[in-house]
Amino acid sequence: MKKTAYLGCSFLLLAALAVPTFAGPRAAPAQNDAGAYTAYYNIPQTDPKTKAEAGEKFIKDFPASQYAEPVFRQTVSNHGKLSNWAKVLELTGKVDQMFPGMSAANKATMYAQGMQAAQQSNNAAQTIAFGEKVLSLAPDDLNTLITLSSTIPAATPSDKAGLEKAKGFATKALTLVAKLDPKSVGLSEADWAKQKSGIEGTLHTTLCSIAFNNQDYPKAEEDCLAATKATPKDGGAWYLLGLVYNQQAVDITKNYQSAVKATNDAIGAKADQIQIDELKAQSSALEQNLRAKRDQAIDTLATSVAAGGTTQAPAKTQLDRLWNTKNSGDMSGLDAKIAERKQWLAAQP
Numbered sequence: 001m002k003k004t005a006y007l008g009c010s011f012l013l014l015a016a017l018a019v020p021t022f023a024g025p026r027a028a029p030a031q032n033d034a035g036a037y038t039a040y041y042n043i044p045q046t047d048p049k050t051k052a053e054a055g056e057k058f059i060k061d062f063p064a065s066q067y068a069e070p071v072f073r074q075t076v077s078n079h080g081k082l083s084n085w086a087k088v089l090e091l092t093g094k095v096d097q098m099f100p101g102m103s104a105a106n107k108a109t110m111y112a113q114g115m116q117a118a119q120q121s122n123n124a125a126q127t128i129a130f131g132e133k134v135l136s137l138a139p140d141d142l143n144t145l146i147t148l149s150s151t152i153p154a155a156t157p158s159d160k161a162g163l164e165k166a167k168g169f170a171t172k173a174l175t176l177v178a179k180l181d182p183k184s185v186g187l188s189e190a191d192w193a194k195q196k197s198g199i200e201g202t203l204h205t206t207l208c209s210i211a212f213n214n215q216d217y218p219k220a221e222e223d224c225l226a227a228t229k230a231t232p233k234d235g236g237a238w239y240l241l242g243l244v245y246n247q248q249a250v251d252i253t254k255n256y257q258s259a260v261k262a263t264n265d266a267i268g269a270k271a272d273q274i275q276i277d278e279l280k281a282q283s284s285a286l287e288q289n290l291r292a293k294r295d296q297a298i299d300t301l302a303t304s305v306a307a308g309g310t311t312q313a314p315a316k317t318q319l320d321r322l323w324n325t326k327n328s329g330d331m332s333g334l335d336a337k338i339a340e341r342k343q344w345l346a347a348q349p
Contacts, residue, residue: 033062040071052078052087059098069099073106076113088117089126108137115147124155142180145173146199150206157213167210170203177203201231208240212247220244228300232348235307239315242301246318249293256286298322298337306341 040058043051055075059068072091079087092114095107102110111133118126131148134141149170156162177199182192204227211220224241231237263279301322304315323334 033058033065033067036061037065037067037071048078048081051075052082052084063098069102069106072099073110076110080113080117083120085117085121088113089121089123092117092130104137108134108141111137112141112144115144119147119151124151127151128155140172140176142173142176145169145176146202149173149203153206153210153213160214163210163213167207170206170210174200174203197230201227201234201237204230205234205237205240208237208244212240212244217244217248217251221248233307233345235304235309235315236311238300238304238307239311242297242304242315242318245293245297245300246322249290249297252286252290252293256283256290259283259286294322294326298326299341302334302337303341303345306338306345 036058040051040054043054045051052075055071055078058065058071059075062068065071076088076091079091092110095102095110111130115127115130115134118124118130128148128151131144131151134144135148138144146169149166152159152162152166152169177196180192180196182189185192187195204223208220208223208227211217211223221241221244224237224244227234227237228241259279259282263276263283266276266279298319301315301319305312305319319334320331323331323337327333
C-alpha cells in the first residue's frame with residue numbers, strides 16, 4: 001500500500017488569533033539609550049524596512065535596555081511584514097538566549113512567528129520545532145494545532161508516533177473550532193461560517209491522510225467524506241477519497257478471488273450442492289461490491305480531476321487506469337464523466 005502525504009492546504013493561518021501588540025513608552029528610558037530609542041520610536045510603522053534595521057541596531061547597542069524586548073518583538077514583526085523569513089528565523093531562534101525572562105504569552109507569539117517563517121521557507125523540521133514550543137506554552141493555540149497536524153504527516157508519513165501526535169493535534173483543533181466564538185477572533189457569524197468550513201475541511205483531510213497511511217480505511221473514508229462535505233471544491237480531499245475507495249476495491253478483489261477459488265475447488269471436489277451454492281452467492285456478492293466500490297473510486301477521482309489543483313495529475317493517472325480496467329480499454333465516455341463532475345462542482349457553494 002502506497003503511502004500518501006497529501007494533506008490539502010498545508011496550513012490555514014488565522015491572523016486574528018495571533019496578532020502581536022506593542023506598547024508605547026511607559027517610562028523614561030535610561031540616559032544612555034534615550035536618543036537611540038527616541039529615534040527608533042519616531043520611525044513610522046508604515047516603513048517596516050527602516051524600522052526593522054533601526055530595531056536590530058538598538059537591540060545590538062542596548063541589549064540591557066528596558067525597551068530591548070518590545071523593540072525586539074516589533075523588529076521580528078516588521079521582518080515578517082517584509083517576508084524576510086530568514087531574519088525572522090534567526091531572531092526567534094535567539095529568544096531564550098536574549099530574553100529568558102520574556103512572558104510566556106510573548107514567547108508563544110515569537111515562536112508562532114518562527115513557525116510561520118519556517119513554514120514559508122519549506123523547513124518542516126523547524127516548523128515542527130517552533131510549533132511544539134508554542135504548544136508547550138499555549139496548548140490550545142488553534143493556528144499551531146492546525147499547522148502541526150498537517151506538517152508532521154507530510155514531513156514524516158512513516159513515523160507512527162508522529163502520526164499519532166498529529167492525529168491528536170487535528171482532533172483537538174476540531175474540538176476547539178466547534179466551540180470557538182467568532183467574536184473572539186473579530187469575525188462576523190457569516191465570515192466565521194465560511195472560514196470554519198475551510199478549517200474543518202483541512203483538518204478532516206489531515207485525519208483522512210493519517211488513517212489512510214495507517215491502513216485504517218473505514219476511518220479514512222469517514223474523514224474524507226467529512227472533508228468533501230466541508231470543502232466540496234477541494235480536489236485534494238476528493239483525490240484522497242478516491243485512493244481510499246481504490247484501496248478498498250483492492251481488498252475486495254482479494255476476497256473475491258479467494259471466494260472464486262473456493263467455489264471452483266468445491267465444484268472440482270463434487271462438494272454438496274448447498275455448499276457450492278453458498279460459495280457462488282458469496283462470490284456474486286463480492287463481485288457486486290467490487291464493481292460498486294470501483295465506481296465510487298471513479299466518481300471521486302473524476303471529481304478531483306474536475307476540481308483541478310495540485311492533485312489533478314495523479315488523480316487523472318489513477319482515473320485512467322480504473323476506467324480502462326472497467327471498460328476493457330475503451331476510454332470513450334471518460335471526458336463526459338469529468339465534464340459532468342465539473343458541472344456538479346460549479347453548483348456547490
